[in-house]
Amino acid sequence: MADHDLSRLKIDRQAAAAGVRLRPRRRWLRYAAIAVVLLALAGIAIRLASPRPVQTATVTSAFPTQNFTLLNATGYVVPQRKAAVASKAQGRLEWLGVLEGSRVKKDEVIARLESKDVAASFAQAQAQVQVAQANLALQQAELKDAEVNLRRSRILIVPNAISRTQYDADVARFDKARASVNSSRASVVSAQANARAAEVAVEQTVVRAPFDGVVLVKHANVGDNITPFSAAADTKGAIVTIADMETLEVEADVAESNIARIRVDQPCELLLDALPGLRLAGQVSRIVPTVDRSKATVLVKVRFVDRDARVLPDMSAKIAFLSRAATAQDRQPVVAVQPAAIATRDGRQVVYVVRDGKAHEMTVKTGNKLGELVAVQGVKPGDVVVLSPGDQIGDGSRVATSKP
Structure with a gap:
């Protein structure tokens, strides 16, 4: 009995070793589970904190x-009245009175060409007029004298105080004097016409503005040779280009498939790329009755109802074709x-x-x-x-x- 009790007091070293091995393994498993939870929480926190x-x-x-725009198109601002101003006369530019941006009035002198040669021709033509007028006066005096002699001969021929030959000579002299007067009068008219032509030639050396407008381009400078009807080297055709800013319109090519949505006098809204904060009222002026076959488009011209001095030719513009006119609130x-x-x-x-x-x-x-x-x-x-x-x-x- 005593031996049996003593056997209980014996230490089982194998079981103790197994217990030692199990406790650290469980501890590490617990630590790993906690680490996984912490990593998951950190991932969630990072995800919530990241943008x-x-x-x-x-x-x-x-x-x-x-809301009531039917169609949009793009185009350019174009003056409907624009002219490359030159002189019919040829010569060296002597004076130029305008620059780019200058405003001119109709018939204002903007340039002059050298005119000494044509001025001399004009003076000569005026002298020829005076010569013709002097000849006319001489022939008129001769006619008056011939008329007096003929009147005397008609009185004396009745009583046969003079011969018939003398009478016929006086009649012939009178007719000749009258023809000379007519010829001299024609010479005076011809000389006056020549003088007028010479005066026009002088006037053509003076370049005037054809209408009220603004100078867009200056093509020539003082000293340049102006030959509008020639392409000779170092010569200029036009002197300046002038545009009437009151005739500015926007031209746009509209696809022919959309042309049915556009009509004359249709209200429009114009937006210029150079002035993004500005919206101007417009109106369809005309639809050119032809189609560009290469582009399948029709040219539409829109006039400005509202005008702004900052609008310039060749500015790009956007056109909104509206179903009705825009009110002040709509704009x-x-x-x-x-x-x-x-x-x-x-x-x-x-x-x-x-x-x-x-x-x-x-x-x-x-x-x-x-x-x-x-x-x-x-x-x-x-x-x-x-x-x-x-x-x-x-x-x-x-x-x-x-x-x-």
Whole structure:
């Protein structure tokens, strides 16, 4: 009995060694599980803290006329009255009184050519007129004397106081004197015509503005040889190019498939690329009745109803052909965004404006639809907003922007 009790006091070294081996393994498993949980939590935290990629759009200004625009086209500003001014005379340019941008009035002298040779010819022609007039006076005196002799001969021939031969000689002298007077009168008319031609030649050396306008291009300088009807070397044809700024129109090529949507006197809105903040009212002036077969287009000309002194020839312009005339309110810009940028939060319409890498919630009030945009109040043009924010985006969320 005592031996049996003593056997219980014996240490089982194999079981003790196995217990030692099991305890560290369980401890490491517990540590690994905790590490996995911590890593998962850290990943979630990093994901929540990292910027969320979003697509953005820019708040812009739009015009209500977009709602009743039938067709858009592009074209250029063109003056309908434009002239390359030159002189019919040939010679060296002696004086030029205008520069690019100079405003001129009709018949204003803008240039002169050397005129000494034609002026001398004019003086000679005037002298020939005086010679012809002197000859006429002489022939008229001769006619008067012949008429007196003939009257005397008619009295004396009745009583046979003079011979018939003498009478016939007096008649012939009178007829000759009368013919000489007629010839001298014709010579005077011819000399006067020559003088007028010489005067015109002198006048042609003076270049005048054909109409009220503005000088667009200066082709020649003082000292250049002007030969409008020749292509000789180192010569100029035109002196300046003048345009009437009151006749500015916009010319645009419209596809023939869309020409049925355009009519004469149709209201338009004109937007110039050089003046982006300016919108001018226009009206279809005429439709050129021919088709450009190479481009399948028809030329349409639109006149300005509203004018602006800053509009210049050859400016590029966009034309919006409208279904009705635009009112003053229609021509006022409104703030607009893409509909996808508007979200609903707690019954409110909001947009998320991106600033410094974060989305800031802004409450907005929507208005009418403007084409593909929606009018809003609460943001300003130039703000960058998140498109399709969804439930993941909130006020203060970090975002990484990219445009669609």
